[in-house]
Amino acid sequence: MTAVILDACGTLNLYASGQFVPILTTLAYDWYLPTAVERESQTYRQPDPADPQRLIALPIDLASAIEGGSLKRCDCACDEELALYVQLAARIGDDGESMGLAIAKCRGWSVLTDDRKAVESRRN
Numbered sequence: 001m002t003a004v005i006l007d008a009c010g011t012l013n014l015y016a017s018g019q020f021v022p023i024l025t026t027l028a029y030d031w032y033l034p035t036a037v038e039r040e041s042q043t044y045r046q047p048d049p050a051d052p053q054r055l056i057a058l059p060i061d062l063a064s065a066i067e068g069g070s071l072k073r074c075d076c077a078c079d080e081e082l083a084l085y086v087q088l089a090a091r092i093g094d095d096g097e098s099m100g101l102a103i104a105k106c107r108g109w110s111v112l113t114d115d116r117k118a119v120e121s122r123r124n
Contacts, residue, residue: 002029002030002109002110003029003030003032003107003109003110004029004030004031004032004109004110004111004112005032005033005034005037005074005100005101005103005104005109005110005111005112006031006032006033006037006071006100006112007034007037007096007097007100007111007112007113008037008040008041008094008096008097009113009114010112010113010114011033011037011041011060011062012041012044012060013114015041015044015060015062016044016045016046020062020065021064021065021068021070024065024070024071025070029110030072031070031071031072032071032072032073032074032103032109033062033066033071033072033073033074034073034074034075034096034099034100034103035073035074035075035099036095036096036098036099036100037096037097037099037100038062038073039095039096040095040096041060041062041096042059042060043057043058043059043060044057044058044060045057045058046058074103075099075103076099076102076103077103078106080106081102081103081106081107082102084101084102084105084106085098085099085102085103087102088101088102097113100113
């Protein structure tokens with residue numbers, strides 16, 4: 001199976017759908033969540049049921065996806081990944097996207113993102 005890294009915005013968008021685990025399992029990739037992305041992905045915003053014009057923050061709970069095996073944690077595992085992570089973080093200013101891009105580049109994995117800085121960094 002193809003390995004795919006989720007960045008923070010990808011994680012938030014999929015989670016906010018209310019179908020996080022079904023989407024991951026249906027797409028049938030090996031999904032990975034960098035530890036820096038997990039630290040950043042603590043809440044998401046949804047319309048307030050009492051006032052749909054207002055957004056409220058709700059907690060993200062990835063435990064069932066991780067415990068069920070749909071999502072696996074990952075971290076920089078070698079000096080090359082760590083060095084690229086630091087370099088990217090200095091350039092794009094985001095730990096989660098930087099860690100995900102570094103791991104993906106070094107391991108030949110894909111990245112699910114809609115972050116413009118991350119996409120541009122991947123091209124360069």
